[in-house]
Amino acid sequence: MTEPILQVRDLVKHFPVQKGVVFKKTIGHVRAVDGVSFDLHRGETLGVVGESGCGKSTLAQVLMRLVQPTSGSALFEGTDMFGRKSAAELRRLRRDMQIVLQDPYTSLNPRKTVGDIVGEPFEIHPEVAPKGDRQRRVQELLDIVGLNPEHVRRYPHQFSGGQRQRIGIARALALKPKVIVCDEPVSALDVSIQAQVMNLLGELQSEFGLSYVFIAHDLGVVRHLSDRVAVMYLGKIVETGTEDEIYEHPQHPYTQALLSSVPVPDPSVRDRRETIRLSGDVPSPADPPSGCRFRTRCWKAQDICAEQPPELAVRLDGGEIDPSSEGHPSACHFAERHGHVIS
């Protein structure tokens, strides 16, 4: 395989928890992202799934350099993303990576026309589209995402949720990026509209050879669009593999429980399905459990789980680490193949 377009290693983002009004004292850290590594290849979609608070949105923000990571590195086409950079270098980097945000109602400026919103990236990167050409470029972009190019002078409130998300996608496409980070791009939309937007994302990928980091909590949506999937829990990746490996042969108990919790749209399997139900809620990322972070909700937990954090590695049935064997990495001392969780 060719060199990955994006290589992320041991990415950490801790947010300080502060106390006091005048004299601020740091009393702890929220470990939003706590040692995440992955590769993204050209033209590929990496799905990142997890429940709220697992750090998936912070990961998106760090990747876009909207927040500075605490430590860790990321290489974009071989160049370091997080080191000290001149404004010009950072601009150049941002041209190649764009983001689509979750909420199409708050991520578009209500006082700007659609033409201004989609054309704004050209103000910062005039080299992409010369001034005289901008109007035409914007209309072309609207056409690409399935909006009427004549609507450039309309305001966001004149569009429906799905159409607004299309505007957000057009804006992300404006600079012809190589990587688009999609942070829950369809979760605010109704099912029928969600399908339209997902189809659009798929078409754009094959048309422009885009790579996606696709962040979502909906496992069905992630499977549909992703080539590879990373499952996150409390700031760490607990299992990663191809879409087939994760969905058909999940090894980590959390992945298994997550897949089992998703309701299946087929009433005929209702009582025949074996289900795994987790108790309790996700612990606070400010004070994660020792050892394996999932142990407080895990039915397999033993003493070792509280003492030793399991590393993300290829494991045999039973949890022994065996890098030579076929399989995908999971972070569980007792990893076990478990088929038929989803049907």
Added chain:
Amino acid sequence: MSATDDNTGGSPGARLLEVEDLHVEFRTRESTASVLNGVSYHVDAGETLAVLGESGSGKSVTAQAVMGILDTPPGFVTKGSIRYRGEELLTATEERRRGLRGENMAMIFQDALSALNPVYSVGFQIAEQFRFRRGMSRRDAMTKAAEMLDLVKIPNAKQRVKEFPHQFSGGMRQRAMIAMSLALDPDLLIADEPTTALDVTVQAQIMDLLDELRRERGMGLILITHDLGVVAEVADRIAVMYAGRVVEESDAESLYARPAHPYTEGLMASIPRLDQKGEQLASIKGLPPNLAAIPAGCPFHPRCHRAQQECREKLPELHELGAGRRSACHFAEELISSD
């Protein structure tokens, strides 16, 4: 249960809840939106009816009209009937309706954080009902509140009863809402998107809890949702809504096996499945109609791939298809008989 039964003036043998030909308009200065255009459904005791629909289909407004908590203005019921055990609610006095709320019918909402009062403890908010409706003392009411929290499986209920909503996690808040709604032992519970704001693992816990409580208490449950997965797991019967009308009504198995309305069919094809990876989702083209200007004929016709001339002119009635199924499509018979 017997205490609530005594309270009801309805005729024996009547349905627990029956909504018939309900019309609701939202009037604003600029325009009038027809939000409900003849909604009909019913629920029997001990049964789960799922009301399925996308935003703007009128599923929540119907529930608000049933509970008598529709904001008037702008919402006005212009036509129709809502009967609880045979008793007409739309003409009932406000006093009577207030008496029914909580005691006979209760509702839980999507966003538990904004439905709970942040300045009172969770226990206080549950205990209120015992104090004002049952005349209990503060202390007794708090004990009962702790019992309710225990019933919905909140660990350590005795201590947690004194805590405030912000100290509860999302799942626990929803449990507290359920405890509150069940305090006076209603026989009809309306759950409006109860798990939409929750994570999947917590969603599964809450749905299990609701299903268990319904079974234990023999309640009728109206589950309002847009999630076809959740519906498939718990519903006995399903009413699919579109543009303020029920377009299909059916038992759960038949509906998923063979939808009798093109809209239902489209919805099913739109969901990305967990157990298979498809290339392209068959989406429904276009957008739901503007409720201030609903298209003539069948309101779904501009998005329907089966639309004929007839659909553009004539509004299809919700008609019987046999075996308890009803559909509002001119071609429903063809849909369920074709392969």
